Amino acid sequence: MPLAAAITGTREIGHRELAWFRDLFGTYLAPWASDDAHFFIGGAKGIDSLSLLWLxxxxxxxxxxxxxGAVAQQPAEARQAIERCRDRIADVVELGAAELRTPAYHARNRYMVDRAQMxxxxxxxxxxxxxxxxxxxNYAASQGKPRLIVPI
Structure with a gap:
């Protein structure tokens, strides 16, 4: 069965150079990124956008x-990454939250974890x-799913 993995990470990436993230993803995403793998990525700025571009x-x-909510509600950096990768994105899931507050982000996170193996x-x-x-x-841990944690 092909691997399905959710990617989560900080929006705060200004403390590192972009080349550092390229190398980081080459080390920690590449081993999982087989041709039949499936990645679920949140459509936010920071790690979400950088991992999308890398994958x-x-x-x-x-x-x-x-x-x-909708892609149109995402920050410009995230919208640009999604548009730039449109031909490589299999699906865009817009959960339709009326307000982009903590409960909406938690629902997005649970959606991704529920469909992933790790x-x-x-x-x-x-x-x-x-x-x-x-x-x-922590939600993934509560579901008994493996977690690879890479502090940045």
Whole structure:
């Protein structure tokens, strides 16, 4: 059975150079990115957009982008990444949340984890925090799903 993985991570990426993330994804995403793999990625800025761009350019894996409301509500950086990768994205799931608040993001995170076999997380800090990244990783743990945690 092909691997299905959800990717979660911080929006705060300004503390690292883009080349650093390229190398990071080459180390931690590439081993999972077989041609028949399927990745679920949130449509936000930061790790979501960077991992989308990396997977689209460096793998043949299936990509599903999941947003809590609509793509049009996402930050410009995220919309641009989605548009740039449109030909590589298998599905865009718009969950239609009326308000983009914490419950909508948690629903998006659960949607991705529920459809994945594992979660690859790129949290800003360790130890465990209260961010959406950690909420997603903890939800995966509560579901008995493996987690690869790569602090950035």
């Amino acid at each position: 689209a350019g460096n793998s043949k894996a299936r990509i599903t982008v999941v947003v809590p 979660v690859i997380g790129f949290p800003l800090t360790v130890p465990e925090g209260t961010s959406g990244t950690w909420q997603t990783l």
